[in-house]
Amino acid sequence: MTIAQIVFLVISATTLVASILVVTSRKMVHAALWLVLSLGGVAVLFVLLQASFLAVVQVVIYIGAIAILIIFAVMLTRRMMYDTGSPINRYWWAGALAAVLLFAGLVVMLGQIPSITTQASALPIPEGELLSLLGTALVDVNGYMLPFEVASVLLLAALIGSLVVARPMERKTEEGDKR
């Protein structure tokens, strides 16, 4: 077993254990912190896959933004923080069954793909150039300009939409103050 394999196994085991704790923790804040660990593990897997840009982006977006946002939401909906009742609903067994069945199905299907045992060949592009290549591909008319622009429109829509949705209901005060 090579060092790379050991590193991979340790990281993926941590990621999976953390993911399981995300969906089973009683306290939502703990679940959110486990989510951070799990997504951080995925970032390390990206490093192993030589996608350093995506690894850093994963940390910025998932840990720096989404996880913080989730923790904020958990704390704003505070009544659940001390909820000692079961964190899972009545039909949890159906969910577990579906998850296990799906996993089994996926593994069987993966086993039938011929290229599944491919080993990674050396990166044909030096890692430094990869980043500029990705950048030009995203703004190239023959590349991915349209999906990129659509993604930016989506982000803008999400920004405005969440602002509108989460805004407190306007109460008309005597002064007509709009705050």
Next chain:
Amino acid sequence: MDFNFWDPFTWIGEWLLNLLVGWGLAETIALTLLRFAGAVVLALVLLLIGGVLFTWLDRKLSARIQDRLGPNRVGPFGLFQGIADTLKLLTKEDIIPAGADKIVFNLAPLLVTMSVVGIWAVVPFAPTLIGTDLNVGLLYIISVGSIGTLGIMMAGWASNNKFALLGAFRTVAQMVAYEVPMVVVLLVPTMFTGSMSVHAIVEGQSSLWYVALAPVAALIFLTTSIAELGRAPFDLLEAESELVAGFNTEYTGIKWGMFFASEFLHGLTISALTAAIFLGGWQGPGAEARPLLGFVYFMIKTMVVYFGVTLLRFSMPRVRIDQLLDLNWKFLTPLALAAVCVTAVAEKLALATNWSRLGVHIIANVGLLILTLGALWVRARMVRRRFETEQMRLAARSESAAD
């Protein structure tokens, strides 16, 4: 390799590597070990400097500004005050409050310290002295900083104290908000260099510092950095009169010391980053050939920025939370976006025509500045007019009430 006085860094590295290889280690393992050792040494030196020397410097500076003497009892000029304070912190009782979440509570100071020390991995001290030259350096800085935000959130939540939680909320709201203009404005040096590597950015400033090309961007970067740091005038997260001590209210002893040291180190970090990204880093006359000289230049620039930040800290009143967020969302973010657009257009213009790059950028920035000031003037007039009509209305009403 012969010892070269002007480049001790390469020499030390090669000497250590030869030593380890001479002991029979494989070269890759020796290199890995050396990198670890380098990281440990860097972190220790930084934390010691940040925690011990800079507390002293900071206290002396603040004392001078506030017409006091500052620490002057322990050692010459009170220089050893920091060491005495560290010893005191180490011997203090370590209290974990009842109802606290122990693991998260203990993990938080570690994460905060880690996030600050981790940034120094990509800071180029000298042409030959840099931890690692990541090609996504600027993004790495942002991402490591966001781990610190998480640590603060954890500290506030795990303390089981409402003041700590409120302080953490404020801090995180502030840090997340100010990250936006900071990231946007970091696009400007990236555009100039065509790379996000901090080393490449410093090398790109060999003829001209980026502060000359993009003064508005540099100013926004420094402002948002100070806000990220949580220093005055943005120090609401530890507004003593409102929040006791903010997110670290419940921490004692060395865990509190870690927050304290990392905060001081963060002050040094943002100075170093400003120096590296906008003030040319180690660039200076003769630095290319003599790395030691480059190190000295870098330190001088860092110190100048640090002094400026400290001066600001002790001469500005604290802003209110709504003012803080207004400043960010209504002023800094649009300005940062405008600065990026203007810089992009100016850069292309300078490339397409044969005009001087500096001139085009200066004109663009001055134009941006005039537009901004004009917009601010119009807004201030509108606010004042509304206030005056309100006053008149109120006066009229009280008059009619008096009748």
Next chain:
Amino acid sequence: MIPLSWYLIVAAAMFCIGIYGVLARKNAVGILMGIELMLAAVILNLVAFWRYLTPARISGQAFAVIVFAVAASEAAVGLALIISIYRRRSTVVADEIDILKW
């Protein structure tokens, strides 16, 4: 070295854990966390396929970047909805948000 299948199995396991979270969690924020896990697994899959099958083309990474944008906007809108519901009904338990069933 590591074959492609290892990455795919890790991603599949993560995806299924996410599905369990979505189906079994009571708390709406917990459900959102499950969705985040699933999206992360998808991105891991995309990057693994890029690295092993088409490393010369950048499409895998470009796709991953777009999925990042989708994940970010999904989290923002989802959490805004949850907070808005909490304000009106003071609950985040998905079973109790049943006004459409009346």
